[in-house]
């Protein structure tokens with residue numbers, strides 16, 4: 001099966017329930033995103049206390065053909081005790097067949113679609129049984145409910161054990177969605193990005209602006225400001241360029257409700273930084289010089 005192509009920049013909907021957009025406004029927003037080439041939409045069952053998929057689905061309904069121009073991503077595997085809905089009574093990870101299938105059914109209904117383009121397992125769990133999970137995912141694939149699969153926040157060994165089970169039954173994990181920003185170097189430092197490069201697995205990067213924390217006072221913010229001044233641009237532009245400079249194919253997931261801010265990300269992913277500037281930002285977050 002051909003790998004799923006995502007748009008270079010992905011739009012994230014974690015914060016959608018705070019955007020205060022009615023369905024018409026959100027529908028216009030979605031049309032604008034697709035027109036500018038941001039066609040991949042990132043969700044999870046749990047976003048907004050289980051409400052974001054539904055808000056998106058209501059807006060999608062207003063342009064029935066729009067869905068065909070999108071790649072819709074969602075996730076499963078976390079159970080939250082919701083404040084508003086009686087779904088689960090305990091906070092845990094759950095990768096049983098029963099939970100995965102129920103979560104997918106709910107996502108399809110909420111998103112108002114017939115098939116999920118890319119389903120991600122949201123976080124690794126010590127109790128995840130790779131053979132059972134692969135078998136469940138195969139059923140969803142054969143039943144026409146999910147086209148492609150990936151993971152999120154998985155380290156190499158967690159990735160490898162599931163990929164082995166997947167590939168033994170003719171499926172493939174195509175993406176790993178992990179946190180990367182000028183303030184979060186974890187997946188660079190611990191080798192996850194190198195591991196995924198070796199395995200030919202592309203990266204989606206969440207919270208590329210550290211959830212807005214790049215704008216707060218810190219040594220990294222000070223360096224970002226000084227680099228931005230040099231390039232006569234903004235620190236969000238510099239942050240996306242910082243991510244773009246890494247050797248992996250990386251799709252930043254923009255969390256902003258502001259379309260101009262998504263455009264900044266799009267433009268930045270065709271721009272670069274002088275390596276000296278890249279290392280200044282890197283060292284600021286490391287809090288020390290390199291060896």
Ligand SMILES: NC(=O)c1ccc[n+]([C@@H]2O[C@H](COP(=O)([O-])OP(=O)(O)OC[C@H]3O[C@@H](n4cnc5c(N)ncnc54)[C@H](OP(=O)(O)O)[C@@H]3O)[C@@H](O)[C@H]2O)c1
Pocket residue numbers: 011012013014015042043122152153177178205206207208209210211212213215236253254255256257258261
């Ligand atoms: N797989 C996972 O475990 C996981 C975890 C977290 C998130 N995600 C995904 O990643 C997506 C992005 O995460 P994120 O929302 O944390 O991303 P982010 O882009 O790092 O942060 C977005 C936040 O920064 C603010 N912001 C952006 N530009 C700004 C500016 N110029 N000045 C001031 N504030 C600014 C936004 O506010 P405005 O809306 O006002 O612009 C928004 O509150 C999520 O939507 C979700 O799809 C995945």
